[in-house]
Amino acid sequence: MTPSGGDFDVVTGAFSYSGAAIASELRVAGRRVRTLTGHPGRAPAGTPIEVRPLDFADPAGLAASLRGARTLFNTYWVRFAHGQVSHESAVAQSRVLFQAAAEAGVPRIVHVSITHPDADSPYPYFRGKAAVEQALRDLRLSHAVLRPAILFGGNGVLINNIAWLLRRLPVFAVGGSGEYRIRPVHVHDLARLAVQAGEETETEVIDAVGPERPTFVELVQFIKETVGSRSRVVRVPGSLIPPAARLLGLALRDTVLTAEEYQAMADGLADTDGPATGETSLTRWITDHQGALGRSYANELDRHFR
Numbered sequence: 001m002t003p004s005g006g007d008f009d010v011v012t013g014a015f016s017y018s019g020a021a022i023a024s025e026l027r028v029a030g031r032r033v034r035t036l037t038g039h040p041g042r043a044p045a046g047t048p049i050e051v052r053p054l055d056f057a058d059p060a061g062l063a064a065s066l067r068g069a070r071t072l073f074n075t076y077w078v079r080f081a082h083g084q085v086s087h088e089s090a091v092a093q094s095r096v097l098f099q100a101a102a103e104a105g106v107p108r109i110v111h112v113s114i115t116h117p118d119a120d121s122p123y124p125y126f127r128g129k130a131a132v133e134q135a136l137r138d139l140r141l142s143h144a145v146l147r148p149a150i151l152f153g154g155n156g157v158l159i160n161n162i163a164w165l166l167r168r169l170p171v172f173a174v175g176g177s178g179e180y181r182i183r184p185v186h187v188h189d190l191a192r193l194a195v196q197a198g199e200e201t202e203t204e205v206i207d208a209v210g211p212e213r214p215t216f217v218e219l220v221q222f223i224k225e226t227v228g229s230r231s232r233v234v235r236v237p238g239s240l241i242p243p244a245a246r247l248l249g250l251a252l253r254d255t256v257l258t259a260e261e262y263q264a265m266a267d268g269l270a271d272t273d274g275p276a277t278g279e280t281s282l283t284r285w286i287t288d289h290q291g292a293l294g295r296s297y298a299n300e301l302d303r304h305f306r
């Protein structure tokens with residue numbers, strides 16, 4: 001059943017990553033799209049997407065931008081704490097956005113979360129994600145939660161930057177055994193699931209996960225062979241990964257990988273063993289993009305913090 005409401009949908013971050021895929025999928029479905037973004041200047045010339053500010057300091061403005069929407073597709077989150085931004089502040093901002101949607105009478109929210117959100121997690125990212133899901137439940141609005149582990153496709157950061165490092169460094173360090181699995185999903189599969197969930201009215205939680213579950217070391221070896229890298233893949237104690245990533249980050253003026261991201265992945269939090277909801281094969285996609293993958297570095301700080 002389709003939710004009642006207006007003739008347009010609101011998507012956060014339609015000029016960033018998953019929001020761009022969701023907006024594009026909505027456009028294909030014939031929907032009018034409005035975006036809330038902190039980067040209105042990234043709107044391509046002539047875009048049919050209406051642009052409004054993602055300004056958490058202005059709840060009334062957010063509610064005005066949301067009034068009349070059929071569904072809010074929420075991708076807002078921050079990857080890591082930096083400067084004034086933290087996971088705690090992102091939880092508070094998410095509450096402001098949800099309250100604005102409720103105030104505006106938006107009948108349905110589709111929210112992008114992560115696998116294994118947990119209020120008792122040692123990791124602020126996963127604790128924060130659990131708090132945001134709780135805030136959504138507390139609203140008592142019809143909603144769907146999509147939980148991807150790792151996204152790939154489009155201009156995604158992770159696989160591209162592994163390929164970039166493999167193309168340039170003589171040695172690529174894998175932390176610990178490297179036997180922890182990851183369960184990526186293509187960003188367009190996530191978008192398709194999001195748009196489908198927007199059409200429903202039931203409250204639901206869906207793991208957005210693809211068909212493959214390589215171990216991390218298998219993934220690195222596969223990317224290495226596919227892009228023709230001669231880098232040596234070596235296993236090192238996990239405790240060396242955060243300082244090595246910090247050094248790389250200094251050289252690249254980026255946050256390459258946080259200690260939390262590494263530890264959470266090594267703890268198996270980027271994996272699930274449930275049925276695939278995404279269709280796109282990661283290895284097929286890497287093979288299809290072997291020429292372009294890792295040619296340029298994707299800088300997270302440039303994208304979201306500068």
Ligand SMILES: NC(=O)c1ccc[n+]([C@@H]2O[C@H](COP(=O)([O-])OP(=O)(O)OC[C@H]3O[C@@H](n4cnc5c(N)ncnc54)[C@H](OP(=O)(O)O)[C@@H]3O)[C@@H](O)[C@H]2O)c1
Pocket residue numbers: 012013014015016017018019036037038039054075076077078079085112113114115148149150151152158304305
């Ligand atoms: N990428 C992954 O591999 C991955 C894996 C698992 C789960 N997820 C989840 O998927 C959702 C979307 O992730 P994504 O990678 O697609 O994110 P994204 O497109 O890079 O950003 C999504 C939204 O968050 C805003 N945002 C991001 N960082 C921000 C910052 N530092 N300060 C203020 N606003 C910020 C963006 O603002 P602008 O519109 O201004 O760009 C955009 O509206 C998140 O909830 C994330 O936890 C992602």
